Amino acid sequence: MVVYEGRAEVARHERLVTRGGSRLDLDHYLEGLLRKPSALPGATALDQARAAGKFTPVHDAWWETARHAHGDAAGTRALIEVLLLHRHISHDYVVAGIAAALRAGALTSDAVALEARPAAERETPDEPGPDTALGRIASVVLTTTDTGPLQLTVQVHDAPSAPEAGGEWEPAEEISLQADIPAFYVATLEQGDILDAWPDGEPPLEVPFSSDGSAWVRMRLYCHADDPEPGIGDHGERHLVQLWPAPHTPPVHPDITEADRQACADYAADMAMPVEDYSTAYTDTYHGEQDGQ
DSSP states (O other), X not given: OEEEETTEEEEEOOOOOSTTOOOOOGXXXXXXXXXXXXXXXXXXXXXXXXXXXXXXXHHHHHHHHHHHHHOHHHHHXXXXXXHHGGGTSOHHHHHHHHHHHHHHTOOSHHHHHHHHHHHHHHOOOSSOOGGGHHHHXXXXXXXXXXXXXXXXXXXXXXXXXXXXXXXXXXXXXXEEEXXXXXXXXXXXXXXXXXXXOSOTTOOOEEOOOOTTSSOEEEEEEEEEESSOSOBSSOOOEEEEEEEEEOOOOOOBOOOOOHHHHHHHHHHHHHHTSOOOOOOOOOEEEETTEEEEO
């Protein structure tokens, strides 16, 4: 059974042939498991995901390493954040990203997402398959700034605009999106939640469809940060998004050096280190009685 919202596939379920049988989708439980990661190891949904080949030995190896490095709860929560990437990135690319991040010792979902991109670049299908349906209608952009301001400019054109000249921007990326509605929205992804980031009171930005009737839109993304080191605070980061109607074509990604990739992986691993425990115990005397605090 396949469920669609507009033209976008949002769910796919195999038919059960045994009487009284049940099939649990691990993805449906991820938000709850973020709040209670201790429930994951014995979950029936996890057992079924393993049996179906969706939860691979690569997942298990990354999970075991993360738990050893950060403890059971933090390591399992990091794994759940990795599993949430499957909603936006093809399964095979996520697995490749997990394997690469594991080799680099980078045990965060950001590192896995970063490493998944080269795998996607090496194999770009002419038409996305069912498991990349969400990737047809949405683009996930990883920012340099962890927490802080970011300036976003969106331009809609009837045809491809001329490339931005000068050194103001890093090399641009381009991808094709198949919109299910003629409108552009912005959202932020936080701990598995998708939060609407479109300005209050502003109507959706209308995007014209391609003239061939396929609803494909081309997206070009420029990025720049005055301070390119990942971190928290104002890094002077700004993005320019340009959209125009165009048939589906393969993506265009600038080259990423191994030094840049390793720097991002090192930062992601550093951010995943456990916070030092600064708590202490002291004795407070109040009205002649001693209370342990």
